Amino acid sequence: MFTIDDIGKMDYNQLIGVVRETNRPPGGVRSIAQIAQNGFLTKDSHVLEIGTSTGITAVELAKLVGCRITAIDINEESLVEARRRAEEAGVSHLITFERKDATDTGYPSGQFDMVFCGNVTSLIPDRDKALTEYTRVLKPGGFIGAIPMYYIDVPSDQLIADVSAAIQVDITPLYRDFWIDFFVGGERHEYWLQDSRFDNIPTDEVDRFVDDILRRPHLAELPADARELLEKRYREYMQLFRVNLSQMGFTTLLLRKEPADVEPELFTATVL
Template sequence: MFSVNEIEKMDYNQLIGVVRETNRPPGGMRSIAQIARHGFLSRDSHVLEIGTSTGITAVELAKLVGCRITAIDINEESLVEARRRAEAAGVAHLITFERKDATDTGYPSGHFDMVFCGNVTSLIPDRDKALTEYTRVLKTGGFIGAIPMYYIDVPSDQLVADVRAAIQVDITPLYRDFWIDFFVGADRHEYWLQDYRFDAVPADEVDRFVDDILRRPHLDQLDDDARELLGKRYREQMQLFRVNLSHMGFTTLLVRKEPTDVEPELFTSTAL
């Protein structure tokens, strides 16, 4: 299956493909449902999902709405698991999984009713090029569904360095205003958003979660040394993310592609 050397070189996103973790977007099923509802998805919609990982968002959208989804990722191991999950859920006929780069998809302009990118844009080195591509392939009047994560509390330099090493991306601590300003602009107008903060999760709860994941039968194919290393690295990274997320929040955001600008709403309101 995989050797010790191969596992040693894997980043977090590759490891979750191996253990077949359900890699949900921030906010999980609630966020997926909110994006589907507020973005007016229907059975006639065609969604492009960026960074599908092990496929939970694509599968859930297909189950909730019955729409078509084209789901892309750069990690083939994750795509194998995503296809397996779609088959098991009975929605494989609605989803096309493809290995593609988010900055150069090759899809026609104005092709999709929604581009769902979750938090993956923060992991793309050229995020401006990625956003340009999202906008290009989106129909006029369509939505970009994003769930950017950001720091609420300032992290230590050591924490940021540890997260960089785990995900193998040169991240810089970013905050809410950065991401709103990033997604909103040009032909992209803020349509709906909701802010959240991550709950604190005890360390022993993370350990129980990891123990359950590592008991999955397919991991018996690994030799003892490789399985031990996989368990060690996966546990360390999950505990690291527990600490990191305690400093963070996220925004569930829909922006609409609309070339004609209008004046901002003056008489706003607040829910009671």
């Protein structure tokens, strides 16, 4: 049972494990389906998911494809909820949830057909080391599925400070070109991508979402003061993210691991 002191010490990433929020990657289930389809996943594939949070991507991949997933996160509270969801969905036999560091997984080299990292790389302090680890554990010919988020509009300094405090990561405003240049290079070749922009969601729609989340029966077991603080902080976080995401977009990106000396494609084409 969480106390008011416990809730007061939690950042957003910990609170979502308490409220059991479905923490989807940018683009939600559509992005998951696109990566599964364009990355040629089958029931024989083995996927490593980085930063599984409450498990929605791992569960969706298991349901859509029937493949094996090893899903890692550093937050044990989120992993508890992820395991519960996998059990509830009837796919726990396909998913292994482990508490591990994305920069040093300990898995053998060339083990996975795909590494799915969503947007979590932006939250890792040593992102270069993380990307090296993704590449190391990936089989030759395998795919990295990334969905980096970035600013389309220039954010205010106050917004950046507020979001940094909420997620406990000192963020620097980054833009699309940064992430493409970051992921593509060496053995990682651009294979497929799609750009999107987040919708500007009305404040009352966010409030309705929060109200629905907070009506979940397990939260009624919290002490009254802890529940009151949880409601206040969770609502503030979600309204903050509404403002932040309205200025952002994301790219659904697949990178294929191939020899570094393969030259890039020259005569590309744009879908009309």
